[in-house]
Amino acid sequence: MPHNSLLAALSLAAMVASGTLPADIAPARQAEIIYLLKHDCGSCHGMRLEGGLGPALVADRFADWETNMLAMTILYGRPGTPMPPWRPFLSDGEAHWLATQLKQGVRP
Amino acid sequence: MKPALSLAASLLLFCGHAIADCLTRGTGDLGIVIERAAGSLQIVDTTAHQSLFRVEGLGDLSHASAVYSRDERYAFIFGRDGGLTKVDILCGKIVNRVIQGGNSIGGAISQNGSLIAVSNYEPGGVKIFSTQDLSLVADIPATEVTDREGKRKGSKTVGLVDAPGQRFAVTLYDSSEAWIIDMKNPAEPKIQRHTKIGALPYDALVTPDGRYYISGLFGQDGLSLLDLWHPEKPPRLILEGYGRGEQKLPVYKMPHLEGWAVAGNSAFLPAVGHHEVLVVRQGDWVETDRIKVHGQPVFVMARPDGRQVWVNFAFPDNDTIQVIDTETLTIIKTLKTGKGALHMEFSPRGEEVWISVRDKDEVQVYDTDRLELTHRLQVDKPSGIFFTARAHKTGL
Numbered sequence: 001m002p003h004n005s006l007l008a009a010l011s012l013a014a015m016v017a018s019g020t021l022p023a024d025i026a027p028a029r030q031a032e033i034i035y036l037l038k039h040d041c042g043s044c045h046g047m048r049l050e051g052g053l054g055p056a057l058v059a060d061r062f063a064d065w066e067t068n069m070l071a072m073t074i075l076y077g078r079p080g081t082p083m084p085p086w087r088p089f090l091s092d093g094e095a096h097w098l099a100t101q102l103k104q105g106v107r108p
Numbered sequence: 109m110k111p112a113l114s115l116a117a118s119l120l121l122f123c124g125h126a127i128a129d130c131l132t133r134g135t136g137d138l139g140i141v142i143e144r145a146a147g148s149l150q151i152v153d154t155t156a157h158q159s160l161f162r163v164e165g166l167g168d169l170s171h172a173s174a175v176y177s178r179d180e181r182y183a184f185i186f187g188r189d190g191g192l193t194k195v196d197i198l199c200g201k202i203v204n205r206v207i208q209g210g211n212s213i214g215g216a217i218s219q220n221g222s223l224i225a226v227s228n229y230e231p232g233g234v235k236i237f238s239t240q241d242l243s244l245v246a247d248i249p250a251t252e253v254t255d256r257e258g259k260r261k262g263s264k265t266v267g268l269v270d271a272p273g274q275r276f277a278v279t280l281y282d283s284s285e286a287w288i289i290d291m292k293n294p295a296e297p298k299i300q301r302h303t304k305i306g307a308l309p310y311d312a313l314v315t316p317d318g319r320y321y322i323s324g325l326f327g328q329d330g331l332s333l334l335d336l337w338h339p340e341k342p343p344r345l346i347l348e349g350y351g352r353g354e355q356k357l358p359v360y361k362m363p364h365l366e367g368w369a370v371a372g373n374s375a376f377l378p379a380v381g382h383h384e385v386l387v388v389r390q391g392d393w394v395e396t397d398r399i400k401v402h403g404q405p406v407f408v409m410a411r412p413d414g415r416q417v418w419v420n421f422a423f424p425d426n427d428t429i430q431v432i433d434t435e436t437l438t439i440i441k442t443l444k445t446g447k448g449a450l451h452m453e454f455s456p457r458g459e460e461v462w463i464s465v466r467d468k469d470e471v472q473v474y475d476t477d478r479l480e481l482t483h484r485l486q487v488d489k490p491s492g493i494f495f496t497a498r499a500h501k502t503g504l
Contacts, residue, residue, distance in 0.1 A: 039466070040423045042170060043361045043362070044361075046168075046170060046171070046188055046211070047145070047168070047170030047171070047188070048188075050188075050211065051211055052211065053229070053264065053266075053310065053362065077358060081256075082310070082359060084358030088424075089424065
């Protein structure tokens, strides 16, 4: 097995072990998270995520962001700003999945 | 809604839509309900509890508000995408629409009804239009600030209201300012700028007499109060002791300071980051009580006679409404509306309150005496409800 594939397989195994694999999240739950994103994140970021009191959540803006950093921001908030921690409502895996979606660009 | 009633309502809706005949009637018991996801609105009759028209094509209404012309015939709707739309509520038609900014949050109509001001997030600032034809009268850019990503931008403007003397007042979120804009001479706006009003002012209101302009602060305790009888005097911090030494809860939806919930000499305010409603004595502005409530309040609204205060809550408690008796300061009713109880509007004399319940796609009407649900109207993802009686109230 070439070196790169081995690494990829290992990191995939790590993701499965930590429950961050997107496939872990059932489609119904994915729909709930996108609804939450649209209506509840949307109360500050705009229902279309184009910004409001909080900044826009569009793919362009996240080009330089690591998915993990974005997931951490979702889970723990951003001190000094109104961004709250969403940890009570999202698991680590769900935040990671949502961060991946945001980096790809979501049009809720 | 009963099937027969529902059929009648949809027929009425269909007729209004297809023929677009204008109604010949007064508008004092009419209103609009925003359909936030569809970018449309319904014009409702609050006497018949029926929808008269659905008006589509208003753009992004995910955070929309509205004001009325003084003849109560036209509603001006401020959309999140910067759209400003003038709707004839007797005809159920858009009569004018402009995209005036990139991202806006709300607006106000001037004392004499000739001007509409809109506050913008992007670019920050205030634009002022003629109510006649929505032509631009004045463009007032906001103070520039550097954002967290190092970019220069205009401060976001929030809490824009009208004030006596053909003035507007507005709060600047990023630069911590409150401005009074005097439009007596539309060609030459005069701006009084007050700086350092407090950290992260997120919204503001004007008292119903038009005298005090109060900005809520997210970044620190207290509120900033400006006396519009003495616009030259700097604002002062009130209730600064509130919340000191207490851990704030995360805030999942910013409270709204729409209107001033007053009963007797007391005003009722949403606490930021606490499950409490604050009771404040007007005049010396001291906190006299705190009422424990179900969640973090978003809107705290007094029934027009001041006997009750109705409260809705931020996510994840937005399936609940509580009613406070302003005499005993106790909760007399907890209503479970369904998820997404986003906004409330009282009928002009307060015998009813209309509540938007987003996730049920309905507006629920409650009798405020019996505290019981009396009517339901089907509305797609309803948010703001605005009745025409607002036309004659300062700050609404």
